[in-house]
Amino acid sequence: MFLAGSIKSFGSYLILMRRVLSRPQRWSVFFRQTLHEIYQLGINSIPIVLLISFFIGAVICIQMKLNVESPWMPKFVVGYATREILLLEFSSSIMCLILSGKVGSNITSEIGTMRVTQQIDALEIMGVNSANFLILPKITALMSMIPILVIFSIATGIAGAFAIGEFTGIITAEDLTTGLQHEFKQWYIWCSIIKSFAFAFIITSVASYYGYRVTGGSVEVGQASTNAVVSCSVLILFSDIILTQLLMQ
C-alpha cells in the first residue's frame, strides 16, 4: 500500500516536472519572476546561513579540540578536521537540510495558498502554464544562489572557528591556519557545490509539488508544508549518500 502510494506520488511528481521544465511562455516575465525569487529564496536566506554557520563552525572547533586533540596528534588537526567537516558535510548537506525547513515550507505554503484561493485556476484559465510560471523561477533562483550560500557558509564557519579560538584561547590562529591549509583539496569545494545543486533542486521541486497538489483549506496547506519538509529532508539525506559515494570515490 505504502509502496503503491509512493510510486503514484513519484509518477505525479514526474508529470508535474515535465510541465515545469518546459520553455517559459514569456522570457521577460520569467526573468522578472526569477529575480524576485532570488531575493525571496536566496538573499533572504543569507542571514540564517551566516548565523548558523558561524556558531556551528565555532562548536565544531571546540568539539575537535576536546575530543580529537591528544599528545600523539599535531596541534593543527583541530583546524584540519574543522575544515573537512565544514567543506564535506555541513556547508552543503546540513545547511540544505536547514534550508529545506525555511525555504521548503515557504514554497509549499505559498503555492498551496495560491491553489486553495483559486489563483492557480486563474492562471490556468488565462492560458498560463501555471506549473512552469510558478515553479521554474524558484528552481532556477535557488540553484543559482546555492553556490553563493555554500561559499558564505564555509567562510562564516571558518570565521566562527577563528572567533572561538581568539575568545577562549583553545587554539591559536597560527595552528588553526596551518590546519585549514593542510592538504587542502579544491575538489572538496566543488563536491560541496555539486551536492548543493542537487539539494537545491530537491528542495524547490519537492516543496512545490506538495504545494501544487494541495486540496482543501488552511489545515491542508499546513499539513502539506510539514510533509514537504519531511520529504525534502529524507531525500536530501538519501541523495547525500549516493552523491558522496559518487563524488568522493
Add this chain to the structure above:
Amino acid sequence: MIEVLSVSKQFNGQEVLKEITATFRNGEVSLIIGQSGAGKTVLLKCIVGLFTPEKGKILYDGRDISSMDKKEIRHLRQEIGMLFQNSALFDSMSVLENVMFPLDMFSSMTYNERRKRAMFCLDRVGLSEAQYKNPDELSGGMQKRVAIARAIALEPKYLFCDEPNSGLDPQTSLKIDELIHGITTEFGITTIVNTHDMNSVMGIGDHVLYLANGNLAWEGNKDNILNSDNELLNNFLFSSDLVKKVKEMSLK
C-alpha cells in the same frame, strides 16, 4: 456564442450533469441558477475546460473544445476572462500589476501601452486611484472590481463569473451586476454568470437557466421567470419571503 450540446459529467459513478443543452449568445448575460449541489459550478468548469465532460460537446463559436490540442486550448483561454468567487487576485502583485499580468503574458504591446490599457480597465471599474495598492488592502467589492478589470484586460470574447456577489452587500452586488452587464453589452461579450442571487436574476438576467439535480429544469429570462409554472423553479424562487411578497404584489 457558446453552445453546450448534451453535456454529461460524472464523479465516482454519480451523474452530476445530465444531458445539458444550452446556447449562450453574444452581448447577453446568461445566468445559471440552482440550489447548492445542483451542478452549476461543474457546468461552468466544463464550459471553461477545467473539467472534461464524459459526453457531449462544447462549442466556442463553432470550435469544439474537446477536439482542440493543448496549444489551441491555451489560445482559446486567452479569449476567456474569468471572475472567481473569491476574486483570485495574485496577492504578490499590486492592483495595477494584477491587471497588467495577462497583457504581460500574451500581448505584444510595449510597457507604456500595457500600462495604458490596464489603467483604462481600472478606470472602467472605477478603481484607477487604487493602482498601487495590494489586493489585501481592498474591500471584497473592490477586489471583485479589480478581478473584472483583469478579466477584461485582453478584450475577451467570453466572460465567466462564478458567484460574483457572494459575500457582498446588496448595494455593492448591484454595482458588480451593473458592471458585468455594462461590459457585456458594451464589448459584445458572451457572459455566463453562476449565481444564487435573485437580485442579479431580476436585474441582469437576459437569459436564465435553472439547474436541478444536474438537469436543465427551466430556461427563460427575467421577464418570465416569476410567472413560470415549473414547480421545482417556483420552490427554489419562492423559498424567500421577500420574493413571495414581490410576486403577490405583482399579481395584485
